[in-house]
Amino acid sequence: MRAFDETDPSSLGSTLEARATLREVAAALKRDRKWILRAFALPMLLFTILSFIPKPLFQSTSSLLVRFGREYVYNPDNRDGNAQPMSFDRDQTLHAEVQILQSRDVIDRALGEVGIDKVYPSIANELKDSPAKRMAVAAERVNKQLKAELLKDSNVIQVTFGHPDPDIAAQVVNHIVAAYLDRRRTIFASPRGAFLEGQVEKYQQRLAKADGDLSQFRREHNVVSFDHELTLLLNERNVMELKLAEAVQDADSGVNRVQTLSRSLAAVPGDIQLLRETSPVGAVDAAKQKLLELRLKERDLTSRFFDDNPLVVDVRKDIDKAETFIRQQEAQPRSVVRTGRNPVRDAVETDLIRARTEAGSAAARRATLLDQRTAITRRIAELSALQSRVEGLNRERKLVEDGYMENVRKLQDARLMDERDQKAQANVSIIQSGLRPVTAKSYQLVIFGVGLVLSLCCALTAAFALALMRPTFLSREAVERSLGVPVLADIPAVH
Structure with missing residues (x-):
């Protein structure tokens, strides 16, 4: 017969708890079944309601084949002629391509081409927000729904985007791929x-x-x-x-x-x-002319009047004066x-x-x-x-x-060289463009399953907590089975 140390109740309690029977556990569940069912039902009801909230999403997928070109080859300065080109690691290259594909510039360009009002009308109708903020919110939502995954052991990138409208899902994927190709050419262009x-x-x-x-x-x-x-x-x-x-x-x-x-x-x-x-020739000639006129007048007067007529006398006096003047002038020339x-x-x-x-x-x-x-x-x-x-x-x-x-x-x-390089750097080929998806992907079962697991966890947690908080007595039969000695009374369990 084995004995136990009565002064060490913790060792007794742990031994007894470790050897609890399935019947005792069932009895405990039966006692606290109402609280355990409540702890299970409330989370389960909440997740059941949440499973009907998300809308089914149509996912369109495009596949890209990445070939390694000289844009991933580093050519150092070859002035001495000894430097050799170095190529980047494959995984680094593919991860870099994924980062370019998921960059904000690519998403903004795709949204601008498709239209925010077409992809997310609720965001476009927020007139109180600025266009930049609406674009940022829409880009963040696109980034959540956009997946760019590398297929294992291959150079293929799968681009997937989900949207309630299958046509919009295909358009967004194809525009993202086109924007990614243009952005890639810009990044790898020669500086x-x-x-x-x-x-x-x-x-x-x-x-x-x-x-x-x-x-x-x-x-x-x-x-x-x-x-x-x-x-x-x-x-x-x-x-x-x-x-x-x-x-x-x-x-x-x-x-x-x-x-x-x-x-x-x-x-x-x-x-x-x-x-x-x-000589005064002019004065003498004038005097002679005057004298001739006077003689003619004298003849006319004597024929009509007597010699003692005053007219005849006056004419004869004038004739004497003229003759005297002529004689004086001819006698004294000047x-x-x-x-x-x-x-x-x-x-x-x-x-x-x-x-x-x-x-x-x-x-x-x-x-x-x-x-x-x-x-x-x-x-x-x-x-x-x-x-x-x-x-x-x-x-x-x-x-x-x-x-x-x-x-x-x-x-x-x-x-000219950059243009030639850009044409030569088209080392990403589209294997499959994004097609219009036929079936939608629903998260209802996933949410329901997560709710079921969490509800079970909540129920078990509630049962364990109730068992710890309720004071109980170990039955005499349980102690006798555990210790192999007869017990006269029930022993209180130590918590």
Whole structure:
């Protein structure tokens, strides 16, 4: 017969609990069956209700074959000729392709092409949200329903998307695949074009600055083309020298002519004798004509009147006076002299005035030409001093322009190479495009099964908790079977 230590109740309790019979467990379940059923029914009812909430989803699947091209081959700098190309690991490559396929850019582009209002109308109708936020929420939901899985031991990627509408599910999958292919070409494109575009932009800025500096320098000094302007100024100065020499000669000739005419004018008298008459021929002839008229009148009067008639007497007195005047004039002849302005002096004075005017004009023209020649000479000296600076600006601009043209040529070559590389980097082929699914995938049974398991767990947990919290007594028969000794009374179980 075995004995046990009465001072160690924990060892007694553990031994008795370990040897509990199925009948005792059934009795405990029977006692707490109401609470255990409640612990099972409540979670089960909740999961049963939840199993009817999700809508069946139609899943469209597209298969992609990934071939390893030179985009996954690293070509180091081969200047020394010893570096060898290195290829990436297969698993890394396929995982990288999956990450590109599930990237936000790919999902945003697919959503933009299909339309948020078509894929998720409830999100599109949230007018209080901004377009960016609606796009973010829709992309997050697409990402949850999008699956990109690698088939084991193959280079195939399966892209699956679920949606309540089978047509939309197929459209989204195909647009995601198309966006993924475009995004992939962009990522694996050679960076040479982007670098050279930056170089071309920098040279454009430098060229614009050089043009601005040169234009500002020309505006400040009023110069368009130094060489052209210097040539014009030199030609103009040569012409000016010829005109100045001619003006000097004209001025000297004018001064000499004025001096000559002044001396001639001093020698020419102002007045000269114009006419000299030695007999008054005109007065005697008039007197004789008058005397003839008087005799004819006397004859007429004597034929009509007597000699003592006053008319006859008066006529005869006039005849005597005329005869006396004629005799006096013929007896004492006189000379008449006329003087006037010397026309030679007038002509000399006119020539002198003209000569002085021409001499003054020639002197003024000579002074003007001298000032112009001085200004041209000064401008030529200024341009000669500035020519070195403008030649430096032109050299700098030429260097920048040459660098710009060289980078433009390199950029064109790089773009051609990038385009060729993009065409050569299409190493992902579509095995199967996303088709319209016929059957929908429902999660009702899955939710129901999960609810059943959790409900059972809850029921067992409740039963165990109730058994621990309720004080009980071990039966005498159980203690006797466990210890193999007779027991007079029931022993309380130790918890």
